[in-house]
Amino acid sequence: MKTFAPTALCRSDIKNGWDMTEEIKSLFEEKADNSLIAKIKDLLHLKSVIKEFEERLKKLKADYVDDEALLFNAMDAQDIQNISINGHNFYRRTDVFSSVVDEQKAFAWLSERGYGEIIKKSVNTRTLSAVVKEVMEEEGTDAVPDCIKVHTKNKIGIRIRKSK
Numbered sequence: 001m002k003t004f005a006p007t008a009l010c011r012s013d014i015k016n017g018w019d020m021t022e023e024i025k026s027l028f029e030e031k032a033d034n035s036l037i038a039k040i041k042d043l044l045h046l047k048s049v050i051k052e053f054e055e056r057l058k059k060l061k062a063d064y065v066d067d068e069a070l071l072f073n074a075m076d077a078q079d080i081q082n083i084s085i086n087g088h089n090f091y092r093r094t095d096v097f098s099s100v101v102d103e104q105k106a107f108a109w110l111s112e113r114g115y116g117e118i119i120k121k122s123v124n125t126r127t128l129s130a131v132v133k134e135v136m137e138e139e140g141t142d143a144v145p146d147c148i149k150v151h152t153k154n155k156i157g158i159r160i161r162k163s164k
Contacts, residue, residue, distance in 0.1 A: 072154045089159045096133040097151045098144075099125055105147035 002141065075083070075092050082091035100106040100123055107119050118127050132150055135143050144150050 068156050069154065071156050075156075076154075084161060087161050087163075089161055090156050091159075093155050095153045095155055096129050096136065097153065098127070098132040099131045100128065101148070101149050102147035105145060107144050109147065151164045 034099070071090070072092055075090075077079075080092075082089055084090070106123070107116075110116060110119060110123075110131065113131075114133050118131065128148070132144055133147060136150075143151075
Protein backbone atom coordinates (compact mmCIF):
# COMPACT_ATOMS: atom_id res chain seq x y z
CA MET A 1 0.00 0.00 0.00
CA LYS A 2 1.33 3.39 -0.92
CA THR A 3 1.69 5.87 1.90
CA PHE A 4 2.06 9.54 1.61
CA ALA A 5 2.80 12.43 3.91
CA PRO A 6 0.47 15.38 3.51
CA THR A 7 2.48 17.12 6.24
CA ALA A 8 5.02 17.78 3.49
CA LEU A 9 2.38 19.93 1.83
CA CYS A 10 3.22 23.55 2.29
CA ARG A 11 2.96 26.85 0.46
CA SER A 12 5.78 25.90 -1.89
CA ASP A 13 3.96 22.68 -2.83
CA ILE A 14 0.85 24.66 -3.68
CA LYS A 15 2.82 27.29 -5.60
CA ASN A 16 4.63 24.54 -7.52
CA GLY A 17 1.33 23.03 -8.61
CA TRP A 18 1.19 19.90 -6.46
CA ASP A 19 -1.75 17.85 -7.70
CA MET A 20 -3.51 16.30 -4.71
CA THR A 21 -6.00 14.42 -6.89
CA GLU A 22 -3.29 12.22 -8.43
CA GLU A 23 -2.03 11.21 -4.98
CA ILE A 24 -5.54 10.32 -3.79
CA LYS A 25 -6.34 8.45 -7.04
CA SER A 26 -3.22 6.35 -6.66
CA LEU A 27 -4.34 5.30 -3.17
CA PHE A 28 -7.52 3.82 -4.63
CA GLU A 29 -5.86 2.26 -7.69
CA GLU A 30 -3.50 0.20 -5.53
CA LYS A 31 -6.33 -1.62 -3.76
CA ALA A 32 -6.52 -4.96 -5.53
CA ASP A 33 -7.10 -7.24 -2.52
CA ASN A 34 -10.82 -7.58 -1.77
CA SER A 35 -10.52 -9.36 1.56
CA LEU A 36 -12.32 -7.92 4.56
CA ILE A 37 -9.07 -7.42 6.51
CA ALA A 38 -7.50 -5.53 3.60
CA LYS A 39 -10.58 -3.31 3.32
CA ILE A 40 -10.44 -2.55 7.03
CA LYS A 41 -6.75 -1.69 6.79
CA ASP A 42 -7.44 0.49 3.76
CA LEU A 43 -10.23 2.27 5.61
CA LEU A 44 -7.98 2.91 8.61
CA HIS A 45 -5.26 4.18 6.32
CA LEU A 46 -7.67 6.52 4.56
CA LYS A 47 -8.90 7.76 7.93
CA SER A 48 -5.33 8.61 8.97
CA VAL A 49 -4.65 10.33 5.62
CA ILE A 50 -7.83 12.39 6.05
CA LYS A 51 -6.77 13.34 9.58
CA GLU A 52 -3.34 14.44 8.32
CA PHE A 53 -4.98 16.48 5.54
CA GLU A 54 -7.32 18.14 8.03
CA GLU A 55 -4.40 19.03 10.31
CA ARG A 56 -2.44 20.48 7.40
CA LEU A 57 -5.50 22.33 6.12
CA LYS A 58 -5.90 23.89 9.57
CA LYS A 59 -2.29 25.12 9.37
CA LEU A 60 -2.80 26.45 5.84
CA LYS A 61 -5.93 28.32 6.94
CA ALA A 62 -3.95 29.87 9.82
CA ASP A 63 -1.25 30.93 7.32
CA TYR A 64 -3.97 32.48 5.14
CA VAL A 65 -5.40 34.44 8.09
CA ASP A 66 -1.91 35.68 9.03
CA ASP A 67 -1.08 36.70 5.46
CA GLU A 68 -4.47 38.38 5.05
CA ALA A 69 -3.86 40.46 8.18
CA LEU A 70 -0.39 41.45 6.94
CA LEU A 71 -1.79 42.45 3.55
CA PHE A 72 -4.67 44.36 5.12
CA ASN A 73 -2.28 46.29 7.39
CA ALA A 74 0.13 47.01 4.52
CA MET A 75 -2.69 48.30 2.30
CA ASP A 76 -4.07 50.32 5.21
CA ALA A 77 -0.65 51.84 6.00
CA GLN A 78 -0.27 52.90 2.37
CA ASP A 79 -3.91 54.09 2.21
CA ILE A 80 -4.72 51.65 -0.60
CA GLN A 81 -8.39 50.66 -0.68
CA ASN A 82 -8.10 48.18 -3.55
CA ILE A 83 -5.64 46.85 -6.07
CA SER A 84 -6.04 44.71 -9.19
CA ILE A 85 -3.53 41.97 -10.00
CA ASN A 86 -3.79 39.15 -12.55
CA GLY A 87 -7.50 39.66 -13.12
CA HIS A 88 -8.36 39.77 -9.41
CA ASN A 89 -9.47 42.82 -7.46
CA PHE A 90 -8.17 42.78 -3.86
CA TYR A 91 -9.93 45.22 -1.54
CA ARG A 92 -9.95 46.02 2.16
CA ARG A 93 -13.14 45.33 4.05
CA THR A 94 -14.17 45.05 7.66
CA ASP A 95 -16.80 42.50 8.63
CA VAL A 96 -18.79 43.12 11.82
CA PHE A 97 -20.17 40.23 13.88
CA SER A 98 -22.47 40.92 16.80
CA SER A 99 -24.79 39.05 19.11
CA VAL A 100 -27.16 39.99 21.91
CA VAL A 101 -25.77 39.61 25.43
CA ASP A 102 -28.62 41.26 27.37
CA GLU A 103 -31.85 40.91 25.42
CA GLN A 104 -33.83 43.55 27.31
CA LYS A 105 -31.16 46.24 27.04
CA ALA A 106 -30.30 45.34 23.45
CA PHE A 107 -33.93 45.45 22.30
CA ALA A 108 -34.42 48.81 24.03
CA TRP A 109 -31.25 50.15 22.36
CA LEU A 110 -32.42 48.96 18.93
CA SER A 111 -35.90 50.42 19.45
CA GLU A 112 -34.49 53.81 20.52
CA ARG A 113 -32.62 54.01 17.23
CA GLY A 114 -35.64 53.08 15.12
CA TYR A 115 -34.67 49.47 14.48
CA GLY A 116 -37.45 47.91 16.56
CA GLU A 117 -38.85 46.22 13.45
CA ILE A 118 -35.93 43.76 13.34
CA ILE A 119 -36.77 42.48 16.83
CA LYS A 120 -38.51 39.13 16.81
CA LYS A 121 -38.39 36.53 19.54
CA SER A 122 -34.79 36.52 18.45
CA VAL A 123 -32.75 38.91 16.34
CA ASN A 124 -31.20 37.58 13.16
CA THR A 125 -27.44 37.84 13.76
CA ARG A 126 -26.70 39.06 10.22
CA THR A 127 -29.36 41.75 10.48
CA LEU A 128 -28.09 42.76 13.92
CA SER A 129 -24.52 42.87 12.60
CA ALA A 130 -25.60 45.11 9.71
CA VAL A 131 -27.38 47.48 12.11
CA VAL A 132 -24.42 47.54 14.51
CA LYS A 133 -22.05 48.24 11.60
CA GLU A 134 -24.26 51.11 10.44
CA VAL A 135 -24.45 52.59 13.97
CA MET A 136 -20.69 52.25 14.41
CA GLU A 137 -20.07 54.04 11.10
CA GLU A 138 -22.47 56.86 11.96
CA GLU A 139 -21.87 57.26 15.71
CA GLY A 140 -18.58 55.50 16.42
CA THR A 141 -17.72 52.28 18.21
CA ASP A 142 -18.65 53.69 21.63
CA ALA A 143 -22.28 53.96 20.53
CA VAL A 144 -22.81 50.21 20.90
CA PRO A 145 -23.67 49.29 24.52
CA ASP A 146 -22.18 46.32 26.35
CA CYS A 147 -25.46 44.39 26.06
CA ILE A 148 -24.43 43.64 22.47
CA LYS A 149 -21.25 41.71 21.85
CA VAL A 150 -19.28 43.06 18.88
CA HIS A 151 -16.37 41.46 17.08
CA THR A 152 -14.77 43.01 14.00
CA LYS A 153 -12.56 41.21 11.55
CA ASN A 154 -10.49 42.95 8.91
CA LYS A 155 -10.37 40.98 5.70
CA ILE A 156 -9.27 41.17 2.11
CA GLY A 157 -12.05 40.51 -0.38
CA ILE A 158 -11.17 39.03 -3.77
CA ARG A 159 -13.26 39.35 -6.91
CA ILE A 160 -12.38 38.04 -10.33
CA ARG A 161 -12.59 40.85 -12.83
CA LYS A 162 -14.82 40.16 -15.79
CA SER A 163 -13.02 40.55 -19.08
CA LYS A 164 -14.40 43.24 -21.36
